[in-house]
Amino acid sequence: MTHDPFRASKHPKSTDDAKPWQRKAAQNEPDIAGSSTVVEHPKEQPGERIAKALARAGLCSRREAERWIEDGRIKVNGVVLESPAFNVTGQDHIVVDGRQIDSPEATRVWRYHKPDGLVTTHKDPQGRETVFNQLPKDLPRVISVGRLDLSSEGLLLLTNDGELARALELPSTGWLRRYRVRAYGRVNQEELVKLAHGIKVDGITYGPIEAILDRAETANAWITVSIREGKNREIRRVLEAIGLKVNRLIRVSYGPFQLGKMPPGSVEEVAPAALKEMLGPLMPEPPARYTNRPKRPERPALAVAPPVKIGRRGPKPQPKSAKTRVSLLDEEAPRREASKAKSRSGRPTKPSEKPIPPHGLRPDGNKRAQISTKPRKPTRYRP
Numbered sequence: 526m527t528h529d530p531f532r533a534s535k536h537p538k539s540t541d542d543a544k545p546w547q548r549k550a551a552q553n554e555p556d557i558a559g560s561s562t563v564v565e566h567p568k569e570q571p572g573e574r575i576a577k578a579l580a581r582a583g584l585c586s587r588r589e590a591e592r593w594i595e596d597g598r599i600k601v602n603g604v605v606l607e608s609p610a611f612n613v614t615g616q617d618h619i620v621v622d623g624r625q626i627d628s629p630e631a632t633r634v635w636r637y638h639k640p641d642g643l644v645t646t647h648k649d650p651q652g653r654e655t656v657f658n659q660l661p662k663d664l665p666r667v668i669s670v671g672r673l674d675l676s677s678e679g680l681l682l683l684t685n686d687g688e689l690a691r692a693l694e695l696p697s698t699g700w701l702r703r704y705r706v707r708a709y710g711r712v713n714q715e716e717l718v719k720l721a722h723g724i725k726v727d728g729i730t731y732g733p734i735e736a737i738l739d740r741a742e743t744a745n746a747w748i749t750v751s752i753r754e755g756k757n758r759e760i761r762r763v764l765e766a767i768g769l770k771v772n773r774l775i776r777v778s779y780g781p782f783q784l785g786k787m788p789p790g791s792v793e794e795v796a797p798a799a800l801k802e803m804l805g806p807l808m809p810e811p812p813a814r815y816t817n818r819p820k821r822p823e824r825p826a827l828a829v830a831p832p833v834k835i836g837r838r839g840p841k842p843q844p845k846s847a848k849t850r851v852s853l854l855d856e857e858a859p860r861r862e863a864s865k866a867k868s869r870s871g872r873p874t875k876p877s878e879k880p881i882p883p884h885g886l887r888p889d890g891n892k893r894a895q896i897s898t899k900p901r902k903p904t905r906y907r908p
Contacts, residue, residue: 571614572612572613572614572615572617573612574609574610574611574612574613575590575599575601575606575609575611575613575619576590576591576594576609577687577688578613578619579619579621579626581685581686581687581688582626582630584621584626584666585666586668590609591609593621594606594607594608594609598621599619599620600619600621601613601617601619601620602618603618603620630665630685631797632685632686632689632809633665633684633686633794633795633797633800634682634683634684634689634782634794634795635664635682635683635684635792635793635794636680636681636682636683636782636784636787636792636793636794636795637656637680637682637683637792638678638679638680638681638787638789638791639656639673639677639678639679639681639789640678640789641676641677641678642654642675642676643655643656643659643675644656644675645672645673645681646672653675656681659790660683660792661792664683664792665685666685667683667684667685668683668684668685668686668687668690669681669682669683669690670682670683670684670689670693670694671694671755673776674758674761674774676774677774677775677776678773678774678776678789679704679705679774679775679776679784680776680777680778680779680782680783680784682779682782683792688809689809693779693807694755696732696753696754696755698780698807699753700753700779700780700781701751701752701753701780702751702752702753702776702778702779702780703750703751703776703777703778704749704750704751704752704760704775704776704777705748705749705774705775705777706747706748706749706750706760706764706771706773706774706775707745707746707747707748707772707773707774708745708746708748708764708769708770708771708772709744709745709769709771709772710745710746710768710770711746711768712738712741712746712748712767712768712769713738714737714738716767717737717738717748717767718736720733720734720735720763720767721733721734721735724763724766726762726763726765726766727762729756729762731754731756731762731763732752732753732754733753734750734752734760734763735750735751735752736748736749736750736751737749745772746769748764750764761774780803781803782803
């Protein structure tokens with residue numbers, strides 16, 4: 526069968542077998558109705574999700590916010606939300622249970638020395654004492670960065686930003702977490718060095734662990750352990766696999782944050798300048814304002830004073846205009862004339878002053894004792 530170029534179609538029947546430029550031409554080719562098919566991609570809405578906004582405002586967690594939306598407790602611009610897939614910006618008015626929420630606070634971080642016997646959770650189903658029940662009442666709603674076991678103690682970071690807490694928990698952050706461990710049993714440094722290549726315990730693979738034997742007592746050993754993953758009960762299970770039983774676990778550092786000499790149960794806030802320096806690129810941007818208060822008007826720029834020339838004898842005054850110089854000369858002329866007349870006439874005599882007596886007389890008229898200018902003759906010594 527011969528090929529007829531006039532009967533051949535402009536494009537192949539299957540666009541999958543066509544060339545790239547032919548596929549593009551086939552997509553732009555109008556259909557029978559004369560309309561071209563345009564694929565519209567959904568546009569991303571500006572702002573952030575409503576659950577995230579409520580969590581950053583310190584009202585609840587994201588899961589709780591989603592439950593509040595299902596219960597119809599949240600309104601945005603007077604409309605009750607039915608789905609958490611809704612973005613809000615600084616121009617929206619958010620109302621929860623009939624009360625408009627305040628502007629979310631800036632990111633804050635606290636250091637907390639967790640004592641032994643507290644659970645790191647907001648609500649414990651077994652009724653045990655939690656960390657958040659022991660915090661000061663003046664603290665806002667905070668979230669813990671990671672967790673510590675019931676019998677573990679040491680540094681626990683608290684923050685009011687859920688996104689930051691999640692970012693600091695991820696192993697991809699690469700922050701080192703250091704612990705002081707007291708374990709029952711005997712071990713040497715050679716056995717601890719093997720943990721640097723990782724270990725697999727009960728089907729779970731743990732990453733590299735840096736362990737240093739500080740001192741070995743008769744029954745216990747003090748070990749400094751550094752990890753980067755932080756899986757559930759990782760240190761206890763790994764040391765148990767090499768024949769040690771952990772009876773005390775203290776976290777002394779979490780990345781750049783140190784426990785220091787904080788007493789158990791104490792809370793200290795990290796200064797904003799230090800927090801920005803420690804977090805670096807992890808520091809979130811300031812949150813948007815969710816309020817109907819008008820913005821503060823911008824202040825006009827202050828006029829910049831001209832530079833002052835400094836000479837050897839101090840700053841030089843600014844040059845004065847011609848009118849100013851003429852007026853100063855007019856005021857100075859009569860002063861000069863008065864000073865000249867005073868110098869010509871001599872010192873004026875006031876009526877209250879007494880007349881000056883002539884030379885050689887006292888004010889009472891008696892003669893003064895004349896002072897001789899001749900040198901006195903030396904007195905001779907007569908035996």
